Amino acid sequence: MRAVLPLTEHQRATVHMAASLLLDYPGEESFTARLDAVEQALGAPGSLPATVREPLETFVRGARERGQRAMAEHYVATFDQRRRCCLYLSYYAVGDTRHRGAAILAFKEALAATGYEMDRDELPDYLPVVLELSARCGGDEVAQVLLSSHREGLEVLRTALTQATSPYAGLVEAVCLTLPEIDQATAQRVRALVSAGPPTETVGVTDLLPFPTTPVRYPTAPARGAGQPAARRQEERA
Numbered sequence: 681m682r683a684v685l686p687l688t689e690h691q692r693a694t695v696h697m698a699a700s701l702l703l704d705y706p707g708e709e710s711f712t713a714r715l716d717a718v719e720q721a722l723g724a725p726g727s728l729p730a731t732v733r734e735p736l737e738t739f740v741r742g743a744r745e746r747g748q749r750a751m752a753e754h755y756v757a758t759f760d761q762r763r764r765c766c767l768y769l770s771y772y773a774v775g776d777t778r779h780r781g782a783a784i785l786a787f788k789e790a791l792a793a794t795g796y797e798m799d800r801d802e803l804p805d806y807l808p809v810v811l812e813l814s815a816r817c818g819g820d821e822v823a824q825v826l827l828s829s830h831r832e833g834l835e836v837l838r839t840a841l842t843q844a845t846s847p848y849a850g851l852v853e854a855v856c857l858t859l860p861e862i863d864q865a866t867a868q869r870v871r872a873l874v875s876a877g878p879p880t881e882t883v884g885v886t887d888l889l890p891f892p893t894t895p896v897r898y899p900t901a902p903a904r905g906a907g908q909p910a911a912r913r914q915e916e917r918a
Contacts, residue, residue: 685857689818691728692858694721697815698736699851700808702743703767705755711748715740732857735850742847758848764840769826770805772833790822805830807837811855828859 687695698721701714719740722733743751758765766772770783787804791797794817798804810826817823827834838856841849 685729685731687729687732687858691732693815693818694728695732695736695854695858696811698722699855700811700815702736702739702851703811703848704808706743706748706751708748708752711743711751715743732854735854739847739850746847754846755848758841758844758846762840762844764836765844765846766837767807768803768805769807769810769830769833772830772836787826790826794822827855831859834859 698718701718704714706714718736721727722737722740727733728736746754759767770780770787773783784803784805787810788798791804791809791813794813796813796816798809802809804810810823814823814827834852834856838849838852841852
């Protein structure tokens with residue numbers, strides 16, 4: 681088990697926002713802009729300790745070298761075709777079972793409780809959404825619980841990406857370094873989940889399939905009142 685990395689709230693938010701941008705689909709229109717934004721944030725003096733800064737810098741550098749099309753192809757081959765590389769956090773706990781709807785509803789209610797709302801059709805347990813929520817909410821307990829209560833899934837994702845030698849492994853590693861150290865019981869559950877994979881009971885609900893084809897925007901500012909839209913990030917999935 682790794683030691684806890686001491687970070688300020690601002691540093692943790694920087695890691696989570698950077699990972700949110702880079703873990704989203706590398707669309708043709710937003711690819712370069714996202715890399716530039718992360719690179720600029722990492723370049724600020726004393727922005728992050730080297731332990732978490734270097735994996736992010738390595739990803740940005742490698743993504744520029746590979747180019748948008750190659751990264752997009754790798755993204756689909758990794759996150760769309762590998763059961764243990766799913767970016768939807770509740771999938772690791774309940775898989776495509778009858779419990780998936782309730783799990784997604786819990787994420788939706790948690791999102792609303794923080795004063796944020798989705799702009800378009802995307803599941804609220806999508807890791808880039810949860811990471812952006814964490815970044816923008818700072819030390820908000822709800823946002824932190826969403827990540828810490830799905831730590832097993834994050835560790836399975838990190839392990840699977842590492843085994844696949846995916847450049848995305850460094851991003852999830854950086855996120856895990858911002859979270860509390862896992863205990864022995866959690867480590868045991870992670871090993872079991874790595875071995876068995878997520879539950880496989882099929883429910884046949886088409887709107888729960890990962891990677892919808894419609895463009896997606898994410899919540900970026902607290903809603904001004906009940907039922908009113910929040911401001912949104914401008915990047916969209918291609």
